[in-house]
Amino acid sequence: MEYLYSVLETLLPFSWVKFDFMKNAFLAVLLLTPLFSIIGTMVVENKLAFFSDALGHSALTGIAVGMLLGIAETTLATVLFAIVFAWLLNMIRRTRAVAGDTVISVFSSTAVALGLVLLSSQGNFTKYSTYLIGDILTIRPQEVGMLLAVFIIVIPLYLAGYNRLLAMTVNMSLARTRQIPVRFLESIFIIMIAVAVTVSIKWVGILLVNSLLILPGAAARNLARNMKEYHLWALCFALASGFSGLILSYYYSFATGPAIVLVNAAFFFLTHLVKNKIRR
Amino acid sequence: MNKHHTSGTCRTTISNLGVTLGKNVILYEIDFTLNCGELTALIGRNGAGKTTLLKALLGEYPHTGTVTFHTPEGKQRKLRIGYVPQQINTEHNSPVTVYDLFAAFLSARPVFFGKKKYLARTIAAQLALFGVEEHLDSRLCDLSGGELQRVMLALAVFPVPELLILDEPASGIDRNGLVILFQQLAQLKKDRDITILLVSHDLPLVREHADQVILLDKTIIAKGTPDEVLNSQAFRDTFTYFAQSEVH
Numbered sequence: 172m173e174y175l176y177s178v179l180e181t182l183l184p185f186s187w188v189k190f191d192f193m194k195n196a197f198l199a200v201l202l203l204t205p206l207f208s209i210i211g212t213m214v215v216e217n218k219l220a221f222f223s224d225a226l227g228h229s230a231l232t233g234i235a236v237g238m239l240l241g242i243a244e245t246t247l248a249t250v251l252f253a254i255v256f257a258w259l260l261n262m263i264r265r266t267r268a269v270a271g272d273t274v275i276s277v278f279s280s281t282a283v284a285l286g287l288v289l290l291s292s293q294g295n296f297t298k299y300s301t302y303l304i305g306d307i308l309t310i311r312p313q314e315v316g317m318l319l320a321v322f323i324i325v326i327p328l329y330l331a332g333y334n335r336l337l338a339m340t341v342n343m344s345l346a347r348t349r350q351i352p353v354r355f356l357e358s359i360f361i362i363m364i365a366v367a368v369t370v371s372i373k374w375v376g377i378l379l380v381n382s383l384l385i386l387p388g389a390a391a392r393n394l395a396r397n398m399k400e401y402h403l404w405a406l407c408f409a410l411a412s413g414f415s416g417l418i419l420s421y422y423y424s425f426a427t428g429p430a431i432v433l434v435n436a437a438f439f440f441l442t443h444l445v446k447n448k449i450r451r
Numbered sequence: 452m453n454k455h456h457t458s459g460t461c462r463t464t465i466s467n468l469g470v471t472l473g474k475n476v477i478l479y480e481i482d483f484t485l486n487c488g489e490l491t492a493l494i495g496r497n498g499a500g501k502t503t504l505l506k507a508l509l510g511e512y513p514h515t516g517t518v519t520f521h522t523p524e525g526k527q528r529k530l531r532i533g534y535v536p537q538q539i540n541t542e543h544n545s546p547v548t549v550y551d552l553f554a555a556f557l558s559a560r561p562v563f564f565g566k567k568k569y570l571a572r573t574i575a576a577q578l579a580l581f582g583v584e585e586h587l588d589s590r591l592c593d594l595s596g597g598e599l600q601r602v603m604l605a606l607a608v609f610p611v612p613e614l615l616i617l618d619e620p621a622s623g624i625d626r627n628g629l630v631i632l633f634q635q636l637a638q639l640k641k642d643r644d645i646t647i648l649l650v651s652h653d654l655p656l657v658r659e660h661a662d663q664v665i666l667l668d669k670t671i672i673a674k675g676t677p678d679e680v681l682n683s684q685a686f687r688d689t690f691t692y693f694a695q696s697e698v699h
Contacts, residue, residue, distance in 0.1 A: 212563075216545065333561040334554065341539050341552060341591075344509055345607075348534040349556055395546035396590065402563035 172312045187421045195315055196307045196427065200413040202318045203371055204431075208387035208409030210329060210367055212401055213360070215388035216340045221272055222260070223364050224381040225279035229256040230372045231286025234302060239289060246317075246370060253365040256282065261361050305376030307417070307427045314373075321370050325363050332356055337398070375428045386435035387412070393442035408438045460523040461487040463530060463614055463646055468516035470500070470507050477503045480670050481516065485614065485663075487523075488640050490647040492657040492677075495667035496689055501650045502537070504667065505616050508648070509534060520613060533612030533645075535603045537619045541591040549586050549594075549602050550574055556606065581605045581635055597628025601635065608639065615639070617649035629653055633660045654681065 179197065180188050187193045214223050230249050233256075237248025260278045264271050290299050339346040339353050346353050368380050375383055391404035416431030468481040478500045485491055493501050507514040509532060520530035541547075553574040554562045571587065578584040581601040586594060594602065607615060617636075624632065633656045639645050651657050657664060657677060664680040666673035666689060673685040680686055 216547070218542070330561050331559075333563070334556075334559060337547070337551070337555040337562060341547065341555070342536045344506070344511055345534050345536050345539070347511065348509055348532050392544050392546060397546055397548045397588065398551045398563045399565045401546040 185418075187418065192308050192310075193417075193421060195310050195312060196417055197414070198315045199307055199310045199318055199374060200417055200431075201410075202315070202322045203374070204383065204387075204409035204413035205406055206322050206325060206367055207371075207383040208391075208405040209326070209402065210364060211384035211386075211388040211409075212391065212405050213329075213333075213336055213340070214364065214384050215392065216337070219364070220381065220385045221275050222264075222361075223368060223384050225260065225275045225282070226253055226257055226365050226368050227372065227377050227380040228279045228286075229253050229282040230369050230377055230380075231302065232256075232282045232289070233286075233369065234299060234372075235286045235289030238293065246373065249369045249372060250366055253369040254362050257361045257365040258358065261357065302372060303377050304379065304426055305372065305374050305428045307374040308420075310374055318370065321366060325367060328359065329363060332359065336360055375431075379428045379432050382432040382435060383409070386432065386439055390435065390439040390442045393439070393446040408435060412438060461521060461613065461644075461646075463518065463520050465508070466517045466519075468504075468507060468514050468518065470503055470512050470514045472503075472512065476669070478507070478514075478667075478669055483663075483665060483671065483674060485646045485648060487613070487646050488644045489662040490636060490640055490649070490660055491663040491665060492661040493648065493650045493665050493667055494652070494654070494657065494680075499668045501667055502618055505618055505648070505650065508532070508614075508616065530614055531610075531612045533607035533615040535600070535607045535615070535617040539591070539599070539603065541594075541599065543592055545590065545592050547591050548588055549578065549583075549591065550588060552591060552602070553577070553606060553609075557609075577605050577609045578602065582631075595628070596624040597631065600624055600628065600632055604632070604635065608643070608645065611643055611645065614646045614648065617647070619650045619652070629656060636660065657681075 175198070176191065176194050179194050183197075188197075214220060230253060233249030233252030234245045236252055237245035240248065242248045256278070260275065263274050263278075287296075290296050335346070335351045335356055338349065338351055339356065343353055364384070368384070371380055371383070387405040387409040388401070390408045391401050394404050395401035412431050412434035416434045417427055419425075419434070420427040420430040463485040465481055465483050465485075468478065469476070470478040481504065483491075493504065495501050503512060506512045508518060518530065519527055521527055550566060550571060551562045554560075554567075554570055557574075558567070558570055560567065575584045575587050578587060581604055583598055583601045583605065586598060586602065591599060591602070604617075607617075615636075636647055636649070637660050640647055658681060661677050664673075664675065664677050665671055666680050666683070666686055668689060672689070673680045673683040675683075
């Protein structure tokens, strides 16, 4: 880590690099934003924005369950709970007995309410309010390491399954006729979203985690003429908003997560205004 | 793209097929044979089970009965199906291009890594067979209904399947586009010896191009050449009722 710090200090001649917490946050942004933007493009294409939002909300119950069971490291409990939650939700969504957005809303509200009831029953809910907005500036080196591990596992899996996931996005039945194991891949993808969202909750917050998934892809869609451009733009917007949000929050002392999201949102609105001119 | 069979004697046989979803019997006692190089049109009122039958053949719905494919040599083997869905997810602003679509099905290299020249050439050649090669780099959401249908057809027959299934190709296409589509299907069955099964509401085109017509209403109520079925009492009963119910 010390070596990495000295590399950062050499490469980035800014006053904020002096602080270890800023270096840690910088590394976390370097891992989180590409991961979220790349997976996010598929979430946007699959119209799963509401679904991933519900996954973020389920984290609240995950944290509460972790507390009750006495699991000191709540991230593990949260991740496990989110995987179960995502799997269940997807199973019910598939049966199409209830409209997709309705069932997602029911699950999401239940998870939030259950989480709040369980956490408030402990008597000191304010302790957990940090999970709502997150704080990337408190991330520790070993937690950056955990993000790196998630990145190293998720990205190759995603790349390996990407084309088949895209084929499924176009038409499920068509994908099936091409011997694509749609159920299996759908489950893996949903677990991927669940893991990415929940490991980041502590740093970006339940309220904003979905924005990191959706906004870069949404802005990129305004400009992209094909899938390559879509991913390049999403990656650029995610990294640019991640770093500028981090630095803005340092100089103006406001929360980092919301700053990142606001820059991302600005990219969306700007690209929306110029999309017809650029695409021609 | 080569013919996969030189003679027209291969066939797909559907025997005693039935579909029950929950407590509802959607289809029962469906028996018919599809010969290679022939176009069979599936007609019937709304809710007659046409799409369900296609989905059962695609393996999406569990069904009773059997679906078997025999080669010209009389050997039984697994059926390769090409499918043109009724609708695809082409949301406004979606950046998926025709190249991206084909590459997603034909290659393992993530499509967002960019275009591969040899693959682009192969895809363009396949699109050229259906007159849509200029759309290689077009986004799917920018194509007209007819163009999209031809792109999907080009994909469905690459690689060449034994059975090509099209679900209501008329949706979102103007009459001119539909005429072109039927001409291309006629060419396909002639050149490639493919069996084609489609759901269609365009009876004049069905009369002109179909070799066999199946009138469905939970089971087969008429089957034969277009003339036989379109002049049958069952057809008159179905479509007179259908026309009346449309008016009221």
